[in-house]
Amino acid sequence: MSPNQPGQMPKMPIPGVKNLIAVGSGKGGVGKTTVSVNLAVGLASLGYKSGLMDADVYGPNVPLMMGINRTPMAFGERIQPIEQFGVKLMSMGFLNPGDKPLVWRGPMLHSVIQQFLRGVDWGELDYLVIDLPPGTGDVQLSLIQTAPITGAIIVTTPSDVSLEDARKAIFMFHQVKVPILGMVENMSFLMCPHCKERIDVFSYGGGRRTAEQMDVHFLAELPLDPAVRIGGDSGRPIVLRKDEGEPFLALAKNVAARAEEAAKEEGPKIEISD
Numbered sequence: 001m002s003p004n005q006p007g008q009m010p011k012m013p014i015p016g017v018k019n020l021i022a023v024g025s026g027k028g029g030v031g032k033t034t035v036s037v038n039l040a041v042g043l044a045s046l047g048y049k050s051g052l053m054d055a056d057v058y059g060p061n062v063p064l065m066m067g068i069n070r071t072p073m074a075f076g077e078r079i080q081p082i083e084q085f086g087v088k089l090m091s092m093g094f095l096n097p098g099d100k101p102l103v104w105r106g107p108m109l110h111s112v113i114q115q116f117l118r119g120v121d122w123g124e125l126d127y128l129v130i131d132l133p134p135g136t137g138d139v140q141l142s143l144i145q146t147a148p149i150t151g152a153i154i155v156t157t158p159s160d161v162s163l164e165d166a167r168k169a170i171f172m173f174h175q176v177k178v179p180i181l182g183m184v185e186n187m188s189f190l191m192c193p194h195c196k197e198r199i200d201v202f203s204y205g206g207g208r209r210t211a212e213q214m215d216v217h218f219l220a221e222l223p224l225d226p227a228v229r230i231g232g233d234s235g236r237p238i239v240l241r242k243d244e245g246e247p248f249l250a251l252a253k254n255v256a257a258r259a260e261e262a263a264k265e266e267g268p269k270i271e272i273s274d
């Protein structure tokens, strides 16, 4: 790696924030925001101090999924995060509500990400979950270059196309020396409400297999469940529901356990040379 590559730059801690967890994927639409929102709310309901930063500047879905249509206040230079379900939140969707898209290039994106990381009054947090946009672009780089990420979670579905892209995302994090906390397989299966049989809509077992091949932890199999989508669209994350929320709460417990382990580990196991 040359000295100018992102993994080599100094990373300033965010005062008060113990763990930064980035949620990414290769492919879009596989459930990153759903996982991020339920993870942040799940961690809060387990008693952790939890925050959620929506780093998807162009397509911020966190406000809708958390049921928020307020604008954060600023005191002096600092923005006060909005609080919902015990989670501190920041999203571009709070500042640019409605359907008008933002048309920004790299440097602008970089300064927004920095503003969200360091200009928001996060206070004391055990976990700040970061919902990334899909892929391996500018936002990911800006974050990785400047923030000491405890670990990344890669979300995939069991389909081959999603797994192919998930592998790229894993390689990207390895390359810039961000530990991978583990992989989440979302939309793993559907329990047919009529015949009660399991249907493997997007194939079966690919997430676990890929995790094993790439030597990363497998964190959870999350069902494809209409209640998950309804929870997202209605702004009441499914993790708040007793039975249906159980797989998401189990994910939050696993992530907390892995973050503690990762803090003790020295770095990623695989190193890739140029």
Ligand SMILES: Nc1ncnc2c1ncn2[C@@H]1O[C@H](COP(=O)(O)OP(=O)(O)OP(=O)(O)O)[C@@H](O)[C@H]1O
Pocket (backbone or CB within 6 Å): 025, 027, 028, 029, 030, 031, 032, 033, 034, 035, 056, 059, 061, 132, 133, 134, 186, 187, 222, 223, 224, 225, 226, 227, 228, 229, 230, 232, 233
């Ligand atoms: N396990 C699930 N069961 C049912 N619906 C789900 C599940 N996971 C996600 N969804 C739904 O699929 C859609 C896409 O999910 P989401 O927005 O979380 O994906 P994403 O990876 O963040 O997308 P993008 O790449 O655009 O940011 C949403 O409508 C969400 O409610």
Ligand SMILES: [Mg+2]
Pocket (backbone or CB within 6 Å): 032, 033, 034, 056, 061, 131, 132, 133
């Ligand atoms: Mg998203």
